[in-house]
Amino acid sequence: MSSLRNSDLITRRAAKPHTSMFLRMLMRAAVLRRGRAASALLAMIVAAAVATAMLNLYVDVQAKLRKEFRNYGANIVVVAKDSQELPADALDKVGAALAGHGLAVPFAYVVARTSDGQSVVVSGTDLDQVRRLNSWWSVTAWPNASQAALVGTRAAAVISPQGRPFDLSFQGRNIHLNPAGILRTGASEDSRIYLSLRDFESWTGVQPSTIEIASSGSSEEITAVVHRLSEILPTAEVRPIRQIMEGEARVLGKTRATLAAAAILIIATAALCVLSTLIGWVFDRRRDFAIMKALGASEGLIGGFFAAEAAALGAVGAIVGFGIGVGVAAWIGRVNFHAPVEPRLNVLPVVFAGSIAVALISAVLPIFLLRRVQPAMILRGE
Amino acid sequence: MFGRLVYESFRRQKRRKLLAGVAITLGVGVATAMIAVATDIGDKISRELRSYGANLIVTPQEDTLDVQIGGVDFKPPSDGAYLNEADLPKIRGTFWHHNIVGFAPMLPVSVHVDNDSAANLTLLGTYFSKRLTFGKEEFATGVRITHPWWRVQGAWPDDNSSDVLLGESLATKLGRKAGDEIIITGQTHRVVGILSTGGAEDNQIVAPLALAQQILSKPGAVRCLYVSALTKPEDALARRDPKSMNPEMFDRWYCSPYVASIAYQLQEAIPHSHAEQIRQIAQNEGTVLSRIKGLMLLVTLAALFASALAVSAAMATAIFERRGEVGLMKALGAGNISVAALFFAEALLLALIGGGVGFAGGALLARQIGRSIFDSQITIEPVLFPVILAIAVIVTFAGSAMAIRRAVKFDPVYALKGEA
Numbered sequence: 109m110s111s112l113r114n115s116d117l118i119t120r121r122a123a124k125p126h127t128s129m130f131l132r133m134l135m136r137a138a139v140l141r142r143g144r145a146a147s148a149l150l151a152m153i154v155a156a157a158v159a160t161a162m163l164n165l166y167v168d169v170q171a172k173l174r175k176e177f178r179n180y181g182a183n184i185v186v187v188a189k190d191s192q193e194l195p196a197d198a199l200d201k202v203g204a205a206l207a208g209h210g211l212a213v214p215f216a217y218v219v220a221r222t223s224d225g226q227s228v229v230v231s232g233t234d235l236d237q238v239r240r241l242n243s244w245w246s247v248t249a250w251p252n253a254s255q256a257a258l259v260g261t262r263a264a265a266v267i268s269p270q271g272r273p274f275d276l277s278f279q280g281r282n283i284h285l286n287p288a289g290i291l292r293t294g295a296s297e298d299s300r301i302y303l304s305l306r307d308f309e310s311w312t313g314v315q316p317s318t319i320e321i322a323s324s325g326s327s328e329e330i331t332a333v334v335h336r337l338s339e340i341l342p343t344a345e346v347r348p349i350r351q352i353m354e355g356e357a358r359v360l361g362k363t364r365a366t367l368a369a370a371a372i373l374i375i376a377t378a379a380l381c382v383l384s385t386l387i388g389w390v391f392d393r394r395r396d397f398a399i400m401k402a403l404g405a406s407e408g409l410i411g412g413f414f415a416a417e418a419a420a421l422g423a424v425g426a427i428v429g430f431g432i433g434v435g436v437a438a439w440i441g442r443v444n445f446h447a448p449v450e451p452r453l454n455v456l457p458v459v460f461a462g463s464i465a466v467a468l469i470s471a472v473l474p475i476f477l478l479r480r481v482q483p484a485m486i487l488r489g490e
Numbered sequence: 491m492f493g494r495l496v497y498e499s500f501r502r503q504k505r506r507k508l509l510a511g512v513a514i515t516l517g518v519g520v521a522t523a524m525i526a527v528a529t530d531i532g533d534k535i536s537r538e539l540r541s542y543g544a545n546l547i548v549t550p551q552e553d554t555l556d557v558q559i560g561g562v563d564f565k566p567p568s569d570g571a572y573l574n575e576a577d578l579p580k581i582r583g584t585f586w587h588h589n590i591v592g593f594a595p596m597l598p599v600s601v602h603v604d605n606d607s608a609a610n611l612t613l614l615g616t617y618f619s620k621r622l623t624f625g626k627e628e629f630a631t632g633v634r635i636t637h638p639w640w641r642v643q644g645a646w647p648d649d650n651s652s653d654v655l656l657g658e659s660l661a662t663k664l665g666r667k668a669g670d671e672i673i674i675t676g677q678t679h680r681v682v683g684i685l686s687t688g689g690a691e692d693n694q695i696v697a698p699l700a701l702a703q704q705i706l707s708k709p710g711a712v713r714c715l716y717v718s719a720l721t722k723p724e725d726a727l728a729r730r731d732p733k734s735m736n737p738e739m740f741d742r743w744y745c746s747p748y749v750a751s752i753a754y755q756l757q758e759a760i761p762h763s764h765a766e767q768i769r770q771i772a773q774n775e776g777t778v779l780s781r782i783k784g785l786m787l788l789v790t791l792a793a794l795f796a797s798a799l800a801v802s803a804a805m806a807t808a809i810f811e812r813r814g815e816v817g818l819m820k821a822l823g824a825g826n827i828s829v830a831a832l833f834f835a836e837a838l839l840l841a842l843i844g845g846g847v848g849f850a851g852g853a854l855l856a857r858q859i860g861r862s863i864f865d866s867q868i869t870i871e872p873v874l875f876p877v878i879l880a881i882a883v884i885v886t887f888a889g890s891a892m893a894i895r896r897a898v899k900f901d902p903v904y905a906l907k908g909e910a
Contacts, residue, residue: 151803158796160787169785175782179774187560217559227557227564244773266555294768296546299556318560350688354639355542362538363782365863366527367789373520373855374793381800384513388807436792444784468817 134417144389145421151385152421156429156463157379157436158192162371164437168449170365172358172441174324177356181242182213182320184334193315194344202319205336213237214316216308220301222267222274229275229300230378232308232316241322244293251288251304258302259287265300276301283311327357328339366425379466386421386470390414394478398486399485407479423466426460492828496835506808507840513804514844515795515851518882520678522852524793525878526870527859528786534864535782536720536775540591544636544716545771546753552763562689563598563612572597576697577760581717582624584755589720589747592635595712597702601695603664604673611660613674613695615702620649627872636718637687644668644683649698649820655685657692675705717756717765721749760826793805794881801882802889805840809893817902826898833897837890838883845882848877 120308185200188194194214202212213252216232235250235258251258259268264287268274273286291297309315323333328350338346434451441449550571552737557564573595581593597615617632631651633640645668647653654674656666658832661684666672670681674695685696703709728748732740744751749772753765767773819829853870860868 147806151799154799155796158792161792165785165789173778177774179777181770200727210828213743219557219564226555228555228556229559229564233796240771243834244769262553263555271812293770294766294772295770296556296558298766299558347688347692350639350686351543351637353688355539358541359535359538359782362535362863363785366531366786366859369791369863370524370527370786371857372522374789374796376519377520377793377796377800380513380516381796381803384509384807385803392810431730440788441828444781444788485678 111187130413133413134420138483144392146466148385148389149421149425151382152425152467153432155375155466156426156459158378158429159375159462160430160433160459161436161440162374162451163455163458164452165440166364166367167452168372168437170326170364170439172445172447172449173360173363174326174356175350175447177360178322178355178447179243181244181351182322182354183315183330183349183352184321184323184337185347185349186319186337187347188317189343189345192343193317195341196315198341198344199316199319201340202321202337204271205333205340206321206323209325209329210317210321210333211237211241212321212456213241214305215318215320216305216316218278218310218312218314218317220278220312223275223277226264226266228267228276230278230303230308230312231300232305232312232314233393235304238302241320242293245297246292247250247289249289253286253288254304254307255283255285255444256288256304257285258289258291260298260300260302261290261292262298263301270417277311281311283307285288319467327353341385370484377464379462382463382466383470386418386467387474390418390471390474394481394486395468395473397475397478399482401483411472411475414475415468416482418467418471419464422464425467426463427430429463430456430459491837492832494834495802496839499832499836500839506811507836510804510808511840511844514801514840514882514886515800515848516849517885518845519851519855520877521794521881522849522870522874522878523796523855524790525874526853526856526868528783528790529871530856530860530868531786532779532783534860534866534868535589536779537866538864539778540718540720541638542771542775543638544594544718545749545768545775546717546719546756546765547768548715548717548756548760548763548765549713551764553764561612561693563600570713571716571762572708572713573760573763573817574793575703575710575712577763578712578715579624580759581756582627582629584718584752584759585745586752586755588749589752591718592631593715593717594631594636595699595715597699597706597713598694599702599706601675601705603695611695612693613654613697613702613705614691615697615699615710617699618646618649621698634659634835636716640691641686641688641873642683643686644681647682647698648844650700651698652701653680653682654695654697654701655683655697656681657694658684658686659692660694715760715763717752719749719752720747721752721772721775722747723779724748724750724773748866760875798885798889801885805886805889806893809890809897813897813900814906816897817900817904817906820898820900821906829898830894833890833894834887837886841883841886842879844886845879848882849878851879 186194186198199212199214206212213234218230219227220230221227238245238251247258268287272285273284276283276285279280285301285303291302305316323330330353334348368392397410438448438451498768550573551569554570578593578595581587581590584590594617598612599615600610603611619630619632619634621628621630627715634646642655647655654672656664661667664672666681667682668683673682685691695702699712703711727743727746728750730743730755732743735743746756749767753767755766757763816829822856856868856870860866873888
């Protein structure tokens with residue numbers, strides 16, 4: 109009974125100062141050799157920052173570039189079947205289905221005749237929305253008064269050569285229009301005349317037959333939008349514009365792949381930097397190692413001591429580095445895309461685990477190499 | 491004596507030299523690869539951007555207005571002017587013909603199918619992958635290059651045959667599939683494939699150009715021509731009106747691959763034509779390109795920074811380990827300058843060797859990246875070699891400087907006792 113209590117006491121005594129000594133050694137090691145510890149920590153922070161910035165950029169660049177690609181305009185088009193009109197609430201339904209993730213612009217078309225009998229396509233649309241959708245349209249002045257028209261450059265050459273007002277007729281109804289601006293796109297819009305939807309409807313009584321949609325998101329999201337739209341608009345044909353979607357996917361894929369290659373190279377270089385600094389740091393302290401061993405510390409304890417030290421260094425470095433890396437990524441976003449890259453918290457665990465892993469490898473490797481060396485040899489300076 | 495010191499240091503401390511050398515080699519390799527990729531990415535991405543299709547359109551000069559809604563033509567079929575097919579190969583003779591990836595002529599005609607006079611359809615005549623010759627040069631061009639998003643189920647028709655493609659929607663409407671036959675204006679043709687484009691062609695018949703010309707009975711007629719060209723993003727010069735330029739400026743404008751100057755040259759090559767940029771494609775190309783180039787530039791800076799740091803850290807560690815040696819040298823009477831000179835000479839040697847090997851490795855790495863991502867070679871300018879070598883030397887020196895300064899400041903007594 110007493111022997112049992114005795115051994116219990118011994119283990120308790122051995123355990124208590126044991127842990128506090130361990131912590132004290134860790135603390136003193138950091139404080140006493142400030143210079144070397146600081147340079148190792150600095151390397152850790154820089155590497156974690158570079159890794160965070162690259163990973164953040166890689167995750168966010170898709171969203172940033174998608175925004176640029178939306179300048180190509182619509183990627184989905186809704187057309188009434190057999191050139192009829194769309195239901196009156198089609199635009200509202202489309203707007204609800206998009207839920208703010210995109211832009212929908214209605215277009216109505218008729219073929220009208222000029223006073224000298226020339227046929228011309230006239231389109232009624234929401235001019236403010238078109239301006240946002242088709243940013244590549246080169247327009248001298250956007251119409252803002254009623255009875256003002258946007259005239260395609262080829263149509264202008266035929267219909268109002270000197271920018272004179274002109275008359276159009278459709279099914280016996282006439283309209284008098286002032287050309288407000290000239291439109292240039294290099295495509296079929298050049299031969300058309302664009303009016304505000306209100307002027308167009310009061311003149312022709314024709315409702316929109318086409319809705320062009322610029323939906324933001326990945327190609328899966330866009331496909332989902334197409335499915336949703338074809339369900340709620342059974343009388344219309346909803347189709348993705350493959351030219352825009354495939355071009356986007358291709359360029360985006362290649363850019364992401366290049367960025368991934370760059371990220372791997374850069375992170376590997378940063379890890380290498382940490383590895384060489386930390387190995388130097390631990391190697392430099394082989395005397396501590398030898399003294400501990402000479403005083404009777406077990407291999408496991410020494411390994412644990414250096415590993416704990418390295419893990420603490422890795423953890424601190426990762427957290428500080430993450431903060432700096434997020435800042436760098438935000439700065440790159442601001443400079444290049446005029447919008448900061450959002451900090452991604454899901455990058456943090458990766459950086460955290462990676463930093464600690466690299467720190468552990470660089471601490472354990474030299475210990476492993478020194479294991480077979482006699483402490484006396486090290487202490488003698490050999 | 492100095493030479494021997496350096497030589498012996500390399501001979502006897504192979505492990506340490508190897509570590510520092512590996513760090514420099516890897517750092518320089520990564521820097522080289524990233525610089526090579528960043529300088530070439532503009533070219534590569536602008537080639538990828540051609541998957542958006544043609545960025546120029548050539549139409550007859552005295553053309554009448556298009557009366558077209560959603561791909562359906564409301565114009566009388568005989569109306570309008572045409573380009574001459576025989577002029578098309580001349581595009582290969584323009585100044586920027588290397589930048590012209592491909593072109594495809596279009597000739598829409600309205601036809602009746604299956605002896606049903608009510609069904610008025612559009613048949614689009616074009617090149618699929620037509621072999622043409624200009625001078626001694628032979629090349630292939632057509633929609634398969636200019637419209638890469640067109641997809642065919644079945645086979646593409648031969649340009650010299652009278653086989654046709656049916657648009658996806660039209661095929662379902664007519665109940666035809668690949669391999670069936672169709673009667674177009676009284677003649678029987680084979681449907682070799684079903685075409686899906688996501689555009690107006692889904693409701694059309696697409697056929698070799700010669701067939702459309704035969705139906706229209708206008709041999710050599712082309713309604714318009716789509717041209718896909720590699721262009722340089724617009725800058726201040728590109729936006730100026732060529733008519734207001736002085737001759738010197740005009741030459742510079744003419745000899746730059748701006749979309750406007752390529753349009754000008756197409757107009758010169760094809761008589762009675764008007765070439766225009768398709769702004770949706772041409773204008774957006776520039777912004778996307780400059781964003782991606784800017785991104786890669788910033789990433790390259792990050793790579794340079796990371797590799798400079800790696801090299802500095804390796805050098806600092808290598809020198810710090812040798813403070814006992816420094817103490818010995820100083821105890822034997824060496825001055826600070828000669829100790830520093832020894833370290834710098836070693837650093838220089840390491841930088842040159844590591845830089846050379848790293849450059850070769852980086853070049854290989856860049857080629858590998860180019861091949862696996864873009865399916866094409868990334869070319870490395872030989873000019874880059876001295877630049878990279880100079881950067882390697884500067885970074886190695888900068889990385890060593892602090893460590894060398896600290897090493898020579900040690901008191902030899904402490905350094906030799908190992909208490910520094």
